[in-house]
Amino acid sequence: xxxxxxxxxxxxxxxxxxxxxxxxxxxxxxxxxxxxxxxxxxxxxxxxxxxxxxxxxxxxxxxxxxxxxxxxxxxxxxxxxxxxxxxxxxxxxxxxxxxxxxxxxxxxxxxxxxxxxxxxxxxxxxxxxxxxxxxxxxxxxxxxxxxxxxxxxxxxxxxxxxxxxxxxxxxxxxxxxxxxxxxxxxxxxxxxxxxxxxxxxxxxxxxxxxxxxxxxxxxxxxxxxxxxxxxxxxxxxxxxxxxxxxxxxxxxxxxxxxxxxxxxxxxxxxxxxxxxxxxxxxxxxxxxxxxxxxxxxxxxxxxxxxxxxxxxxxxxxxxxxxxxxxxxxxxxxxxxxxxxxxxxxxxxxxxxxxxxxxxxxxxxxxxxxxxxxxxxxxxxxxxxxxxxxxxxxxxxxxxxxxx
Amino acid sequence: xxxxxxxxxxxxxxxxxxxxxxxxxxxxxxxxxxxxxxxxxxxxxxxxxxxxxxxxxxxxxxxxxxxxxxxxxxxxxxxxx
Numbered sequence: 001x002x003x004x005x006x007x008x009x010x011x012x013x014x015x016x017x018x019x020x021x022x023x024x025x026x027x028x029x030x031x032x033x034x035x036x037x038x039x040x041x042x043x044x045x046x047x048x049x050x051x052x053x054x055x056x057x058x059x060x061x062x063x064x065x066x067x068x069x070x071x072x073x074x075x076x077x078x079x080x081x082x083x084x085x086x087x088x089x090x091x092x093x094x095x096x097x098x099x100x101x102x103x104x105x106x107x108x109x110x111x112x113x114x115x116x117x118x119x120x121x122x123x124x125x126x127x128x129x130x131x132x133x134x135x136x137x138x139x140x141x142x143x144x145x146x147x148x149x150x151x152x153x154x155x156x157x158x159x160x161x162x163x164x165x166x167x168x169x170x171x172x173x174x175x176x177x178x179x180x181x182x183x184x185x186x187x188x189x190x191x192x193x194x195x196x197x198x199x200x201x202x203x204x205x206x207x208x209x210x211x212x213x214x215x216x217x218x219x220x221x222x223x224x225x226x227x228x229x230x231x232x233x234x235x236x237x238x239x240x241x242x243x244x245x246x247x248x249x250x251x252x253x254x255x256x257x258x259x260x261x262x263x264x265x266x267x268x269x270x271x272x273x274x275x276x277x278x279x280x281x282x283x284x285x286x287x288x289x290x291x292x293x294x295x296x297x298x299x300x301x302x303x304x305x306x307x308x309x310x311x312x313x314x315x316x317x318x319x320x321x322x323x324x325x326x327x328x329x330x331x332x333x334x335x336x337x338x339x340x341x342x343x344x345x346x347x348x349x350x351x352x353x354x355x356x357x358x359x360x361x362x363x364x365x366x367x368x369x370x371x372x373x374x375x376x377x378x379x380x381x382x383x384x385x386x387x388x389x390x391x392x393x394x395x396x397x398x399x400x401x402x403x
Numbered sequence: 404x405x406x407x408x409x410x411x412x413x414x415x416x417x418x419x420x421x422x423x424x425x426x427x428x429x430x431x432x433x434x435x436x437x438x439x440x441x442x443x444x445x446x447x448x449x450x451x452x453x454x455x456x457x458x459x460x461x462x463x464x465x466x467x468x469x470x471x472x473x474x475x476x477x478x479x480x481x482x483x484x
Binding site: 051052053056057113116117119120121124 | 424
């Protein structure tokens with residue numbers, strides 16, 4: 001029998017500020033964290049949160065993850081006395097790219113000053129598992145710890161892996177999330193070469209005039225615990241990770257499979273894992289990148305997985321409309337936003353959505369936030385989708401805390 | 404004339420170590436790297452600075468011998484002569 005997994009802490013560093021609540025509250029009140037076509041964490045000052053030694057040894061992407069993890073563990077109430085055997089606590093942190101700032105600065109050192117001057121801290125800073133290693137080390141988490149690499153679905157894969165780890169008894173708790181800091185000239189040039197970025201610099205998912213995604217940076221980390229153990233220690237339950245489904249398109253390096261069938265299958269698998277029917281869903285947090293292809297394929301996938309009528313009934317909004325696309329962090333940041341939506345019962349809107357695309361006929365929550373209506377008296381439930389270059393599809397089913 | 408004075412090297416080494424994490428006023432000639440939480444990766448960075456500025460090459464076996472800040476300063480000064 002599968003064990004249930006609850007969320008007891010959440011931390012986030014996003015273009016809307018530091019904190020999980022700041023993310024949801026500001027997005028719901030219509031604030032957009034995108035400036036000049038970039039979702040930058042301009043409020044983040046590492047010296048407020050981390051020691052000189054930590055800052056020097058961590059690339060920006062690991063700094064984000066560490067600050068988000070610190071916040072999440074404080075909220076979970078893990079004091080000096082840890083509630084679990086350290087060997088029973090895992091740590092899974094995704095990234096799309098890893099320590100890109102470090103790679104580029106050390107390449108400059110190599111070219112300008114020669115190989116003998118390349119820093120011994122280069123590899124430990126830019127390896128994609130650096131964030132997972134830093135969080136595990138700082139908080140003495142000795143269970144399975146690793147990074148997940150699956151581009152823009154990484155954060156969701158990390159939470160799914162953490163869910164499985166607890167469901168099947170490999171761990172009693174897991175600190176899981178995703179992090180990204182790749183707002184470098186080189187990364188912009190690379191994405192621009194693919195014509196993936198919005199030339200207008202506006203993130204408007206599902207809108208007729210959507211013209212590409214807006215790059216962002218940030219991180220989110222969640223503390224997941226086995227439900228019985230969390231309740232036994234009197235933890236405040238923020239929500240539940242109820243289901244996880246993942247598939248691959250096996251179709252094209254960057255374009256989604258246009259029928260949405262493999263993505264729909266991920267959603268179906270997640271619902272089955274959660275033991276829920278489409279009728280029991282109250283909200284969808286879309287991947288919604290603001291690219292032509294993603295938003296069309298995602299709409300098709302939702303209709304396939306939920307049925308046309310049900311897909312049209314459920315409010316769908318995209319966090320990327322407020323912060324841009326956080327790549328490997330997106331799935332974790334959006335899971336946090338979804339849990340806050342279920343917890344506060346406030347659905348934030350898809351910002352920038354003005355002109356409906358006649359082909360995409362779902363309820364994309366235009367304009368303003370609206371109350372989340374719970375249809376059946378049970379804790380509310382939502383899907384958070386993540387899709388990626390490489391054809392990776394992940395769906396998470398998240399639930400509000402029960403009584 | 405020595406190429407560099409002990410005082411110059413001491414000032415530079417303490418400045419470098421302080422940039423790695425420990426407070427500058429905690430760092431004396433007698434401080435051990437262990438108590439300053441300076442590990443082997445930091446020492447490689449220190450060696451790069453020393454090589455760049457004084458032309459002194461410190462190898463892995465040299466660093467194994469150095470337990471205190473004073474040990475490092477003495478080795479650097481003797482080789483810079």
